[in-house]
Amino acid sequence: MHDSHVRDVDPAVADALSGEVQRQQNTLAMIASENHASEAVMEAQGSALTNKYAEGYPGSRYYAGCEYADDVEELAIERAKQLWGAAHVNVQPHSGSQANMGVYLAMLDPGDKILSLDLTHGGHLSHGHPANFAGQTYEVEQYEIDPETGYVDYDGLESIADEFEPDIIVSGYSAYPREVEWERVQEIADGVDAYHLADIAHITGLVAAGVHDSPVGIADFVTGSTHKTIRAGRGGIIMCEEEYADAVDKAVFPGAQGGPLMHNIAGKAVGFKEALSAEFEAYAEQTVRNATALAERLRENGLTLVSGGTDNHLVLADLRPSHPDTTGKDVESALESAGIVMNANTVPGETRSAFDPSGIRLGTPAITTRGFDEEATREVADLVVRVVDNYDDETVVADVGERVRELCAAFPLYE
Numbered sequence: 316m317h318d319s320h321v322r323d324v325d326p327a328v329a330d331a332l333s334g335e336v337q338r339q340q341n342t343l344a345m346i347a348s349e350n351h352a353s354e355a356v357m358e359a360q361g362s363a364l365t366n367k368y369a370e371g372y373p374g375s376r377y378y379a380g381c382e383y384a385d386d387v388e389e390l391a392i393e394r395a396k397q398l399w400g401a402a403h404v405n406v407q408p409h410s411g412s413q414a415n416m417g418v419y420l421a422m423l424d425p426g427d428k429i430l431s432l433d434l435t436h437g438g439h440l441s442h443g444h445p446a447n448f449a450g451q452t453y454e455v456e457q458y459e460i461d462p463e464t465g466y467v468d469y470d471g472l473e474s475i476a477d478e479f480e481p482d483i484i485v486s487g488y489s490a491y492p493r494e495v496e497w498e499r500v501q502e503i504a505d506g507v508d509a510y511h512l513a514d515i516a517h518i519t520g521l522v523a524a525g526v527h528d529s530p531v532g533i534a535d536f537v538t539g540s541t542h543k544t545i546r547a548g549r550g551g552i553i554m555c556e557e558e559y560a561d562a563v564d565k566a567v568f569p570g571a572q573g574g575p576l577m578h579n580i581a582g583k584a585v586g587f588k589e590a591l592s593a594e595f596e597a598y599a600e601q602t603v604r605n606a607t608a609l610a611e612r613l614r615e616n617g618l619t620l621v622s623g624g625t626d627n628h629l630v631l632a633d634l635r636p637s638h639p640d641t642t643g644k645d646v647e648s649a650l651e652s653a654g655i656v657m658n659a660n661t662v663p664g665e666t667r668s669a670f671d672p673s674g675i676r677l678g679t680p681a682i683t684t685r686g687f688d689e690e691a692t693r694e695v696a697d698l699v700v701r702v703v704d705n706y707d708d709e710t711v712v713a714d715v716g717e718r719v720r721e722l723c724a725a726f727p728l729y730e
C-alpha cells in the first residue's frame with residue numbers, strides 16, 4: 316500500500332497507517348459490520364475530490380467547478396438504482412446513521428413517535444437510543460426479540476404499534492441473524508398509518524446480490540451503510556419512492572449536512588460498479604454459506620446460538636447456557652490476543668451489562684473477501700470454540716494465534 320507521501324510529511328501517521336494494513340493482514344476481521352474495500356475503492360476515497368465543495372445535487376450546485384463531482388455522483392446514483400432497483404437514491408449521507416437522520420428529518424417533527432427494536436435486542440443507536448439525537452428529538456417506544464425463538468416478535472410489534480400509534484416503524488438491525496419479514500412490518504405500519512423505514516445497513520450487499528429479500532418496493536424508505544456487506548467505502552445511502560425524493564434530498568442537504576464528501580461518493584461509485592459484477596454475487600452467496608458453516612460448527616461444538624442459526628452473514632452466540640461463568644468480554648479479549656477480532660454483544664433477555672454482555676457476534680463478510688470457503692470457516696469456528704473453552708489459558712490462546720497467522724498468510728489481503 317502506498318503511504319510514501321504521508322511518510323515524507325508525517326512519519327507518525329504513516330507508521331499507524333502501515334500498522335493498520337499489517338493488522339488487517341495478520342488478523343481475521345469477524346466484526347459483522349466490517350469488510351475490506353478494494354484498493355480501487357480506497358484510491359477513489361483518497362482522491363482529489365476531497366478538495367471539492369459540491370453543496371447541492373448534480374446539475375444544481377451552489378458552487379462552480381462541479382463537472383467531475385457531478386459525473387461521480389451521477390454514476391453512484393445510477394449504479395445504486397441498478398443494484399437495489401430503487402426509484403430515487405440519495406448517495407450523500409456521510410454514514411448509515413446520517414441516512415437515518417435524513418429520513419427522520421424529512422418525515423417527522425420533533426416529538427413525533429418512532430417504534431424500533433430495543434438496542435440490547437439487536438437494534439441500532441440511530442433508531443432512537445436516549446444517547447442519540449433520535450432518542451433526544453423524538454418519542455421512542457421499542458419492540459423486542461422473542462426470547463424463546465430468537466426471532467423478531469412481530470405479534471408484540473403489532474400490539475405495541477396499536478397502542479403507541481407511531482409515526483414511523485423502523486425495521487432492519489445490527490445483530491439479527493435472520494431474514495427480516497419486510498412485508499409483515501409494512502402491514503403493521505399500514506395498519507397504524509405509520510411510515511416504514513427498513514434499515515439494511517448490515518445486509519446492503521446481500522440484498523443487492525439477491526441473497527436476502529429486499530425491502531425496496533415494500534418499505535417507504537430504505538437506508539444503508541456502504542462499507543459493510545457491500546464494499547464501497549465508508550458512507551450511507553437513502554432509497555425511496557419519487558414522492559418522497561424532494562423531502563429526503565432537502566433533509567440531507569441542507570437539513571442535516573453541508574458539502575457532500577465527494578471523495579467518499581467516488582468510492583461508492585467504484586464499489587457499486589464492483590458490486591454489479593457476477594463475482595460480487597458469488598461473493599455474497601459465499602458470505603452466507605460461510606456464516607451457515609460457522610453456525611453449524613459452533614453448534615456442533617456446544618455453543619448456543621440466538622435463533623438457533625443464521626440466514627445471513629452473522630451469528631450471535633449466547634454464552635450463558637454452555638459457559639455460564641464466561642462473559643462476552645472475556646472471549647473478545649482472548650480472541651483478540653489470538654488474532655480473531657470480533658465483538659462481545661448483548662443477547663435478547665440480557666442479564667449482564669452492555670459493557671460486559673453475555674454474547675459474542677461473529678460475521679463472515681471480511682473473511683469471505685479474503686477468500687475463505689466453508690472448510691476454512693469451519694476451522695475458524697473450531698479455533699473460536701477452543702478459545703471460548705480456554706479463554707484464560709495463555710498457552711491455548713498462543714497456539715490458536717499461531718494457526719490464525721498461518722490462515723492469514725494463506726489468504727492474503729492487498730498483495
Ligand SMILES: *Cc1c(COP(=O)(O)O)cnc(C)c1O
Nearest residue numbers: 410411412439487488489516540
Ligand atoms: C451499522 C448500522 C448503521 C449505521 O452505522 P454508521 O456507523 O453510521 O454507518 C445503521 N443502522 C444499523 C442497523 C446498523 O447496523
